[in-house]
Amino acid sequence: MSEFIQLLISGLSAGSIYALAAVGFTLLWQASQTINFAQGEFVMVPAFFVLALSVKLGLPIxxxxxxxxxxxxxxxxxxxxxxxxxxxxxxxxxxxxIATIALGLLIKEMVKEFYSPLGQPFPSLFPQTVLTVGDAVISVPDIANFVIAMGTIVALQLFLGRTRTGRSMQATAQNPDVAQILGVDIQRMVMYTFLINGALAAIASILITPIYLAKFSNGETLGLVAFIAAIVGGFNQIRGALVGGLLIGVIDNMSATYFSAEYRQALPMILLIVIILVRPQGLLGTSEGRTV
Amino acid sequence: MIRKLAMTTVASMALTSTAAMADVVIADVAELSGAGAAAGAVWHDGVKMAVEEINAAGGILGEKIDLKEYDSQTDPQNSRAMVQKAIDDGAYVLLGTVYSSSTVVNMLVAQQNGVPQITGSESPTITAKGNPYIFRTAFGAQKGLPKLVSYLKDGIGAKKIAVVWANTEFGKGGYDAFMKIAAEQGLEIVADVPTEQAQVDFASDVAKVKGSGADAIFVYLTEEESARFLIEADKQGVELPLAGDTVLVSQKVIDLAGGAANGAFGHVGLSAEAPVDAIKEMAGKFQAKYGYGADHNAIKGYIGAYVIKYVTEQIGEFNQEKFAETMHGLCLDAATHPGVLMDVCWDDTGEMSRESFLVEVVDNAQQISKTLPAN
Incomplete structure (x- = not known):
């Protein structure tokens, strides 16, 4: 049981970071019909900004x-x-x-060329300590990652639902023509969505890289996971991407332990196929309408 | 005037051609990108440093080395293509690859073309295939693991072992060797966890071995995966002894894992911290040149380039067939062949033997606890 709890928390921690990337993926689609296949590289590259600023320029972390x-x-x-x-x-x-695929390749190769093809150590924001709850030993960084990632998504939801700007962004996503007639500056709202995606990618990068190490190829894994999470959860709902991310994180950990370590990478793909066959709009998605 | 110009051009072309022909081409096919870059790029830096030294000292038999580099991208099929390209480019001897899963594929190309190949790979299968052109710069896992298993059993009193290994050619070779030796020594394997190349999340693997009831964990992964495993083990508060062979306690892994590597121990064939003056000198020059510490792969690459020089000078000509023949059963002592750093011998399969070391990571650095005799 203690092993199950540890795996669950570890899976939720990783899943919540995947969810950040998936939410960004969903936001861009909702706001501008941009399927960003460079999303993985968007999560990979901020870690190198941190390294460049701290290691090369000597700034404190x-x-x-x-x-x-x-x-x-x-x-x-x-x-x-x-x-x-x-x-x-x-x-x-x-x-x-196609342009975003090319951009992803360009970012990856640039990091490899101008920084290093080698994995780089990356500082953790949190002390590597553990909490003991019953028989289960729970990692403090796992809990902290989960809290920050979920807090970011909740804050985003509140911003979108409770502020004038957020509602204008929702209106832009749902019907840009009507939003424009109502006086919403739709170009600005779309730009805000892109800015938010940049911030989400940076936060995900800072949280995941101490575990993954900073490496130019990290985007391959992260991009695929974000894409699957967004599809599984529902491509037109933030909460869908959230559920998709958490689900992928937990399934990855559980399947490697209780099913097969060899087939762990295949299971999210199997899940994706099943969801597309059974519920094409995703677990929480709706078959019509768009909201950010 | 035109005639004079033409003659000058022809003469300068001839001179250029003569200069190019005077260079001996040595090809380094290595993992310069992809999952194995942590090993291959460091190996390549070791090779480059040795080649620069050799060229500065007059080259081999009076000819300068023209070192050509080829990136395998850590892809076995690509490595095969790169080896073929290197041979087409006129390579006299091949250096690399480091990843066994690549070497086991590309060494067939070198064999078919009769080109000697000096590899940094450590999978036992490499020298078990009867290839007369393959030679190691570090001995296979089957030679190092008995020393480690003895230490696990007698040194720390472990009876139950959890095994985490890379499901690749390198990992499978080490895993098979370890399981065989562990069975012979009466150790019980209580968890058997295969992992994937370039795996990034080790949470479930660590949880599995942590709850297995093991007395110690044997980790047989490549550099970045070893570091990720150590970071995750530290994150989950694993207090069991973590043991490995060469890679787990290598400088690259220590650099990547930071404090999480402290306490890990293992058997290493080569170490910058070895109590050998020649290695310390080489490691110092490497640090000054590249700005980072030499690990076993850097030392392997360095030795590999020097082996080409010594063997070629011994046979007195650039003859690939004689090169391979001479290396079988050859011993080079470090006193008269300083580039090999330590006394070394090769048997008739290309396997090599040399002293080795037991190492523990203390304060983010390797600490040699024992020097073990060659076997």
Whole structure:
């Protein structure tokens, strides 16, 4: 039982970080029909911003991390929208998808070329200590990662549901023409969505990299997991992406322990296929309508 | 005027051609990117450093080494293509690859073309295939593991062992060797956990071995996976002894895992911390040149390049067939062949023997606890 509890908490911790990436994935789709196949690289690269700022420029880590969030918002949010999405969007979804695949490859190769192809150690935000609850030994970083990731998603939900700007973003996602008639600056609202995605990617990167190590190829795993989580949970709902991320995290841990370590990578794909066959809109998705 | 210009051009082309022909091509096919970059890139730096030293000292038989590098991308099929390309480019001897899963594939190409290959791979299968052109720079796991198993049993009194291993050519070779030796020594395996290459999340693997009732955990993974495992074990508060062979306690893993590596111990064939002056000197030069510490892969690459020099000078010509023949049964002593750093011998399969060390990680550094004789 103690092993089950440990695995559950560890799975929820990893899953909540996957959910951050999946939520960003969903947001971009809802706001601008952008399927961002560079999302994995968006989560990989902020860790290298932290390393560049702290190791190369000598900034303290407490300063490097918030600066990384700002850099990510600007580069992975604003610049991405201006340089890639806006010029490509008018040509339709497929060219934009291809452009994001190319961007992902470019980011990956640039990190490999300009930083290093080798894995890099990455500082953890939290002390490597454990809590003992009954027979179960629970990792403090796991709990802290879960709290921060879930707190970020809850804060995002509150922002979208309880603020004027958030509701304008929702209106833009649901019906941009009507939103514009009602006086919403839809371009600005879409830009906000991209900025939020940049911030989510940075937070996910800072939380996951102490476990993964900083490496140019991390985006391959993270991008795939974010995509599967978004599809499984429901591509048109934030809470769907959240559930999808948590589910993937827990299933990965549980299946490796109780089913088969050899087939652990296959199970999320099997889940994806089953969901597409049985419930194409995802576990919490709806077959119509879009909300951010 | 035109005639003079043409003659000058022809003469300079001839000179250039002569200079190019005077270089001997040595190819390093290594994991410069992909999951194995932590091993291959360091190996390559070791090779480069040795080649620069050899060239500065006059080269081999008066010819400079033209070192060509090829990135296997840690992909066995790509490594095979790169070995073929290196041979097509005129490689006299091949260095690499480091990952056994690549070497076991690409060494067939070198064998078919009669090109000697000096590898950093440690899977027992590499030298068990009867390939007369393959030679190691570090002995196979089957030679190091008996020393580690004896230490687990007699040194720390372990009876039950949990085994975490990479489900690759490298990992399977070490795993098979360990299981055989553990059975012979009467150790009980209470958890058997295979993992994937480039695996990033080890939470379930750590939880499984932690709850297995083991007295010690044997970890046989490649560099980055070893570091991730140690970080996760530290995160989950694992207090069992963590033992490994070479990689687990390598400098690269210590650098990646930080404090999580402290307390891990293992058997290593080569270490920058070894009580050997030549290794310490090489490690110091490596640190000064590249800005990071040499690990066993850097030392292996360095030795590999020097072996080419010594063997070629022994046979007195650039002859691949004679090179391979000479290496079988060859011993090189470090006193007269300083580039090999420690006395070393090869048998008729290309397997090698050399002294080795028991190591513990203390304060983020290797600490040699015992020097073990060659076997």
């Amino acid at each position: 407490w300063l490097a991390m918030p600066l990384t969030v700002i850099l990510s918002v600007l580069l992975l949010g604003a610049l991405f929208k201006k340089l890639i999405v806006e010029p490509m969007h008018k040509h339709g979804t497929i060219p934009l998808v």
